[in-house]
Amino acid sequence: MSVKRVLSRGLELGRSVLQLGLPRSAGRLAAKLRPEYLRGGQPQSSLPPRYRYYRVSLRGLAARLQAAGLGRLAGGSARSRAAFLAFGVGLGLVEEQLEGDRRSAAACREIQALFSKKKFQTFPEQPLVSGYKLEDYVIGKQIGKGCNAAVYEAAAPAPVPPDQWTGAFPLAVKMMWNIGAGSSSETILRSMSQELVPAGPQAMRQEAGALTLHGHFGRLPETVSHHPNVITVHRAFTAEVPLLPGAEEEYPDVLPARLHPRGVGNNRTLFLVMKNYPRTLRHHLEASAPSRRDGTLMLLQLLEGVDHLCKQGVAHRDLKSDNVLLELDSGGRPRLVITDFGCCLAERDRGLQLPFSSWWVDRGGNSCLMAPEVAAAVPGPGVVIDYSKADAWAVGAMAYELFGQKNPFYGPCGLEGRSYQEKQLPALPSNVPADVRLVVRLLLRRNPNKRPSARVAANILHLSLWGGRALARLDRAAAGKMADWLLCESARVLLKGVGRSRALVEEEQRRCFLANVDLEDLRTAAGFLLYGRAQRSGLSQ
Numbered sequence: 001m002s003v004k005r006v007l008s009r010g011l012e013l014g015r016s017v018l019q020l021g022l023p024r025s026a027g028r029l030a031a032k033l034r035p036e037y038l039r040g041g042q043p044q045s046s047l048p049p050r051y052r053y054y055r056v057s058l059r060g061l062a063a064r065l066q067a068a069g070l071g072r073l074a075g076g077s078a079r080s081r082a083a084f085l086a087f088g089v090g091l092g093l094v095e096e097q098l099e100g101d102r103r104s105a106a107a108c109r110e111i112q113a114l115f116s117k118k119k120f121q122t123f124p125e126q127p128l129v130s131g132y133k134l135e136d137y138v139i140g141k142q143i144g145k146g147c148n149a150a151v152y153e154a155a156a157p158a159p160v161p162p163d164q165w166t167g168a169f170p171l172a173v174k175m176m177w178n179i180g181a182g183s184s185s186e187t188i189l190r191s192m193s194q195e196l197v198p199a200g201p202q203a204m205r206q207e208a209g210a211l212t213l214h215g216h217f218g219r220l221p222e223t224v225s226h227h228p229n230v231i232t233v234h235r236a237f238t239a240e241v242p243l244l245p246g247a248e249e250e251y252p253d254v255l256p257a258r259l260h261p262r263g264v265g266n267n268r269t270l271f272l273v274m275k276n277y278p279r280t281l282r283h284h285l286e287a288s289a290p291s292r293r294d295g296t297l298m299l300l301q302l303l304e305g306v307d308h309l310c311k312q313g314v315a316h317r318d319l320k321s322d323n324v325l326l327e328l329d330s331g332g333r334p335r336l337v338i339t340d341f342g343c344c345l346a347e348r349d350r351g352l353q354l355p356f357s358s359w360w361v362d363r364g365g366n367s368c369l370m371a372p373e374v375a376a377a378v379p380g381p382g383v384v385i386d387y388s389k390a391d392a393w394a395v396g397a398m399a400y401e402l403f404g405q406k407n408p409f410y411g412p413c414g415l416e417g418r419s420y421q422e423k424q425l426p427a428l429p430s431n432v433p434a435d436v437r438l439v440v441r442l443l444l445r446r447n448p449n450k451r452p453s454a455r456v457a458a459n460i461l462h463l464s465l466w467g468g469r470a471l472a473r474l475d476r477a478a479a480g481k482m483a484d485w486l487l488c489e490s491a492r493v494l495l496k497g498v499g500r501s502r503a504l505v506e507e508e509q510r511r512c513f514l515a516n517v518d519l520e521d522l523r524t525a526a527g528f529l530l531y532g533r534a535q536r537s538g539l540s541q
């Protein structure tokens, strides 16, 4: 297929998307691109860079859709679209089902491939070029403290003496407290390797004479790829423990003896450098109750983050509002990142299965938010705990906090993950969207086999948030609309999000959805949504 034809299809697709409510900027884009295409030339150098990107992206999208047998979408009749694009969604398509399934699954794969290829923008915008030693940073005041570390604001300045630094502190340095891990880099890294799970590809440098990972450390720690809802550790290195502001007053016991007579800490420890976020989710929720839209978006982001971890074989096991950091996007919507991987399960060989042979085996951090299958497990020979849905359960419990309620699993009279009954769960307020209440109820199912995965739960929210009129009637007649909608979402996300220095939270989430779109998961999500809506309409009759 010629480039011209592909571009033509791309533009047609773009126009059909315009009819479905793309902003004026996309109209201007189409107008810019059209004459260019007609001239049949390469992108003009006068074309603004973001338009050039659009052109390329649309061409890529059109080519991929064509490859998936979806090229007729833009120009075809409604009937042929339905035949090509029947996504099924549990709608009882019979003779077309198998063929439709095959094509639909292929289409999902194509969309997924397209969106997972274009990586999310990573922080920092100006990548750190050095920063592998403590002296590269100016350390400011303490911004947080947990049971295992103190966290300080920091900057990686141009060569200015630290005491003359007057700039901002865009980074956060987490100094681990090292009590039993010895003072060699190798043992420190081995005993704190979970902290390295969110380390980016450049986080650790292999240098002669300095910290080596590929050499004596042996096994590389399991790391996860970048995701907008998971913290990225930009640098990780070991260094001698310094006397930082507040150390003597706040954590004297964990300092090395050379710094404090009471200290029992080791001389050297692990430092992690991250972006400095303005607050934790807990602080944010204490300051104000989020709107229902923000609450829903936050729930969605936690599920997207957890799904990403799950797919990479990691269970966080310590989810709580203190371990989620928050910033606002340029539109004022909260963006969340999951942080603090100190309790996570990240075993290359075993995935999310943990042999639970004795009470000595560590089941994770936050005992209040331990899923039933973890909390109620009894150790013994051959016993294995499956963590694949444990974090999703914890997100279900946190959802109460996102909507201004007390977490039902907290406090002396709170429910216990080990023993609660589903009917004991308090109802979320009626102003919480009904589909969200459904998701929370499903996430808190005791039986993990009946609980949706984080992916499916996120998909329910995506369908509910962005599905709009196309999904208002999830019946047979809507099958084509569903498919059209997925493709239009693809074009819409391509057109809308690009060109900004950083996408808005909603755009990021839509991109996450498309980067993970899978027929089976989508069907399951739609099934749950149908079930919930049918139940509600049954109740209201």
Ligand SMILES: Nc1ncnc2c1ncn2[C@@H]1O[C@H](COP(=O)(O)OP(=O)(O)OP(=O)(O)O)[C@@H](O)[C@H]1O
Binding pocket: 143, 144, 145, 146, 147, 148, 149, 150, 151, 172, 174, 274, 275, 276, 277, 278, 279, 280, 322, 323, 325, 339, 340, 342
């Ligand atoms: N990147 C960051 N930006 C801003 N503040 C941060 C950052 N990382 C951590 N903090 C702050 O520091 C606190 C402690 O960090 P963290 O939870 O990672 O430490 P910890 O000792 O491992 O915690 P825990 O007690 O849960 O094991 C956080 O609750 C938060 O207030």
